[in-house]
Amino acid sequence: MAKALTKAQSDIRYGAIWFVGGLVVTFGTHILARDGGGGPYVIAYGPVIFGAFKLAKGIVSLVSGNNEIDPSSxxxxxxxxxxxxxxxxxxxxxxxxxxxxxxxxxxx
Ligand SMILES: [Zn+2]
Known part of the structure; x- marks a missing residue:
């Protein structure tokens, strides 16, 4: 049986995934566009902002000692x-x- 995550842990985990994923897409396509002479350049601000927000929220509740379990986990x-x-x-x-x-x- 998998261990239930607290909301803070869950927010940090998924926030980090979205944040890093968005950065990789943004910088990855930027490098490809530059090196390949004008390929598609995708700016994944949405996921980066969403991820950063979720990550920050998770860290705040972790620091404030909120151990509420995330029911979705x-x-x-x-x-x-x-x-x-x-x-x-x-x-x-x-x-x-x-x-x-x-x-x-x-x-x-
Ligand atoms: Zn209950």
Whole structure:
């Protein structure tokens, strides 16, 4: 079972992917366009800005000690047969007595 990520970890991970991906596309096509005498030059500002924003948000919540779990990082297995936790609203399995995300007793 994969470990659930906190929102901060998830933001940093995906933010870094978008940010680096956008930079690679921007600089990669810039170099190709320059060396190849005017090929297509793609400026991927969108992903870079999106990534930088997400990355910054993740770092801020990490620094501020926010350990909230990102529900989207939780296993599909846990999401599939389900209900929502009345406390944190995460998708949880009906076969458990406690929320896997926040630990709330479910009273089933
Ligand atoms: Zn919960």
């Amino acid at each position: 939780v296993d599909i297995e846990t999401k599939s047969n389900g209900m929502n936790c009345p406390s944190c609203n995460a998708k949880i399995s009906t076969s458990t007595k406690y929320c896997q995300i926040c630990g709330r007793a479910l009273g089933i």
